[in-house]
Amino acid sequence: METWLLEFPQMSQDALRAIKRGIDKGYLSFSRTYGADIEAVFEPVLYFLVWFEKLLLNAPWWLIILVIVGITWFAARRWTLVLGVAAALLLIGYFGMWENTMRTMAMILVCTLLAILIGIPIGILMSRSDRTQSTVLPVLDVMQTMPSFVYLIPVVMLLGIGKVPGLLAVVIYAIPPVIRLTNLGIRLVDREVLEAGDAFGTSKWQKLYDIQIPLAMPTIMAGINQTIMMALAMVVIASMIGVKGLGQPVLQAVTNQYFALGLFNGLAVVALAIIFDRVTQSWGHRMQTYRQGMGDE
Amino acid sequence: MSDTTISVRNLYKVFGDDPANAMKLVRDGVSKGELLERTGHVIGLSDINMQIERRQIQVVMGLSGSGKSTLIRHLNRLIDPTEGEIEIDGQDIMAYGEKDLLKFRRHNISMVFQRFALFPHRTVLENIGFGLGTQQRPKDEIKNRALRWIDRVGLSGYEDYFPSQLSGGMQQRVGLARALATDAEILLMDEAFSALDPLIRAEMQTILLDLQEELHKTIVFITHDLDEALHIGDRIAILRDGEIIQDDDPQNIIMKPADDYVADFMKDINRSRVVRARSIMTKLRGTETGPKINAAMILEDVAQVMGKTPNKASIVVNKQGDPVGRLTIAGVIKGMARPDSTGTRIT
Numbered sequence: 001m002e003t004w005l006l007e008f009p010q011m012s013q014d015a016l017r018a019i020k021r022g023i024d025k026g027y028l029s030f031s032r033t034y035g036a037d038i039e040a041v042f043e044p045v046l047y048f049l050v051w052f053e054k055l056l057l058n059a060p061w062w063l064i065i066l067v068i069v070g071i072t073w074f075a076a077r078r079w080t081l082v083l084g085v086a087a088a089l090l091l092i093g094y095f096g097m098w099e100n101t102m103r104t105m106a107m108i109l110v111c112t113l114l115a116i117l118i119g120i121p122i123g124i125l126m127s128r129s130d131r132t133q134s135t136v137l138p139v140l141d142v143m144q145t146m147p148s149f150v151y152l153i154p155v156v157m158l159l160g161i162g163k164v165p166g167l168l169a170v171v172i173y174a175i176p177p178v179i180r181l182t183n184l185g186i187r188l189v190d191r192e193v194l195e196a197g198d199a200f201g202t203s204k205w206q207k208l209y210d211i212q213i214p215l216a217m218p219t220i221m222a223g224i225n226q227t228i229m230m231a232l233a234m235v236v237i238a239s240m241i242g243v244k245g246l247g248q249p250v251l252q253a254v255t256n257q258y259f260a261l262g263l264f265n266g267l268a269v270v271a272l273a274i275i276f277d278r279v280t281q282s283w284g285h286r287m288q289t290y291r292q293g294m295g296d297e
Numbered sequence: 298m299s300d301t302t303i304s305v306r307n308l309y310k311v312f313g314d315d316p317a318n319a320m321k322l323v324r325d326g327v328s329k330g331e332l333l334e335r336t337g338h339v340i341g342l343s344d345i346n347m348q349i350e351r352r353q354i355q356v357v358m359g360l361s362g363s364g365k366s367t368l369i370r371h372l373n374r375l376i377d378p379t380e381g382e383i384e385i386d387g388q389d390i391m392a393y394g395e396k397d398l399l400k401f402r403r404h405n406i407s408m409v410f411q412r413f414a415l416f417p418h419r420t421v422l423e424n425i426g427f428g429l430g431t432q433q434r435p436k437d438e439i440k441n442r443a444l445r446w447i448d449r450v451g452l453s454g455y456e457d458y459f460p461s462q463l464s465g466g467m468q469q470r471v472g473l474a475r476a477l478a479t480d481a482e483i484l485l486m487d488e489a490f491s492a493l494d495p496l497i498r499a500e501m502q503t504i505l506l507d508l509q510e511e512l513h514k515t516i517v518f519i520t521h522d523l524d525e526a527l528h529i530g531d532r533i534a535i536l537r538d539g540e541i542i543q544d545d546d547p548q549n550i551i552m553k554p555a556d557d558y559v560a561d562f563m564k565d566i567n568r569s570r571v572v573r574a575r576s577i578m579t580k581l582r583g584t585e586t587g588p589k590i591n592a593a594m595i596l597e598d599v600a601q602v603m604g605k606t607p608n609k610a611s612i613v614v615n616k617q618g619d620p621v622g623r624l625t626i627a628g629v630i631k632g633m634a635r636p637d638s639t640g641t642r643i644t
Binding site: 190192193195196197198199200201202203206210211214215289290 | 373375398399400401402403404407408410412414415416417418427428430431459460461475479485
């Protein structure tokens with residue numbers, strides 16, 4: 001019997017090696033030529049991130065707890081949640097993880113902000129044209145399913161190790177939900193309501209600001225919530241390329257088999273996740289009181 | 298200025314992938330069924346011609362699928378025609394560019410929807426002020442004018458409620474106030490009261506007629522309900538399968554239906570409540586000795602007045618009190634009876 005029926009007819013090893021080497025070389029020369037420029041683009045973001053991290057690290061711990069508790073109260077108006085958040089933060093500090101938690105928090109907040117700033121306009125564009133949607137969706141699919149370690153490689157090749165490549169990796173990993181749900185939320189806005197807007201002569205921008213975005217907001221908030229959760233998950237992986245914070249002790253624990261260290265820091269990540277999740281969710285929930293009939297009294 | 302506000306001429310709307318080509322076939326006289334079979338295109342509106350008079354309530358009546366909602370949406374260009382002319386106040390609105398169209402919708406024409414289409418995230422006050430917001434008026438003015446309209450439709454005290462907290466009738470009052478608040482001269486009402494239950498519907502009709510007495514808007518009112526059409530319409534156009542069959546004074550539609558379809562429509566109405574004395578009066582003979590009858594009186598009331606002296610013929614007088622016609626009790630009974638052509642079923 002012919003051999004190609006039994007064994008998959010592979011490309012020759014040499015050819016394969018040549019292709020891989022070609023891609024690597026091409027990308028390497030690209031990153032050598034443009035690496036500095038691209039880094040310069042991220043300069044302001046880095047500056048902001050460093051400033052924000054310092055702010056969180058230098059402010060007295062009780063002030064930060066007060067601010068977070070205040071935000072929680074504003075967003076959720078629930079005492080149980082406020083108490084839970086305060087307790088979680090106090091425990092984190094008591095177990096000596098305050099600084100790393102602040103670093104991670106700074107990273108998450110800046111990443112989320114960046115994801116929102118980039119993601120919402122992309123989502124809006126997608127909602128306006130089916131063609132844009134059908135081009136962006138597969139890209140998002142790839143971004144979400146590609147193992148995150150894989151795109152750490154080109155990011156590191158391009159920008160080296162440190163905060164900016166970490167930030168980039170986290171944003172790429174975390175941005176799909178906010179794009180997807182912005183698109184979805186706007187597309188789900190009732191057609192009759194939009195028609196009413198048209199009948200009263202709203203321009204495209206008025207329609208976007210006055211009708212589509214407000215009505216899509218609960219869905220967009222769900223997307224932001226998901227984005228935050230994914231950013232938190234990625235922060236641990238990003239510690240492999242030099243992002244400081246709760247991820248580093250976890251990485252250290254994995255390589256050295258320190259179970260307790262891993263557990264404590266892992267739990268701190270969980271606590272952060274729960275705080276972010278509950279706060280954004282109850283805020284999103286409170287934004288749609290108008291949907292609940294006679295509820296808001 | 299002429300008394301015609303809205304003038305629609307030779308309006309066609311063909312739905313499908315390539316309406317321009319399908320339109321050629323329509324012009325060559327291809328029938329509806331044939332067009333659908335050959336090209337998959339549907340004729341929504343076919344050769345519509347209408348002259349709508351200023352400060353009148355023009356009703357467009359038809360069953361579902363007759364194209365009435367499509368027709369009304371042409372008047373503010375939520376739908377563009379495949380072919381035809383629409384002039385409003387002497388302006389060809391088909392020639393409007395994007396900017397002119399927005400201006401036209403903001404200031405000259407407004408709309409009330411069947412399922413209210415209120416903005417769920419805005420309060421009653423904010424909903425009613427919406428049109429004023431798109432007109433970019435100062436905030437104080439928006440608030441004051443919206444408050445006035447809230448009061449006018451009887452919703453004072455509900456300013457800060459959200460639409461979902463209101464009943465259907467209240468929601469449609471908000472819809473009506475929202476449309477009136479822009480001070481547009483033309484008001485489009487797309488089955489505005491059809492989603493309401495009968496009592497509330499009658500109440501809304503009364504509110505509309507009261508407002509109209511004071512505001513004198515040009516109103517285009519879509520409905521599938523004949524009683525509603527006869528109650529509020531100054532003129533009624535009957536639409537079937539995208540064509541206008543009859544566009545006439547309500548009395549003429551009842552007394553002289555253009556064809557069997559219209560006649561069939563009319564057969565179930567309570568004629569004694571809609572036919573007026575002027576529609577059935579005959580020439581004066583000078584021998585009338587019965588009570589005077591107002592020309593606008595409905596036959597139910599005429600019968601009550603004349604029934605006391607059934608043998609005497611009455612003089613019909615117009616608004617000014619001048620005698621214009623003669624009416625006998627036999628004539629009244631004839632006026633209440635269905636015309637012979639409409640297949641009377643005596644069971």
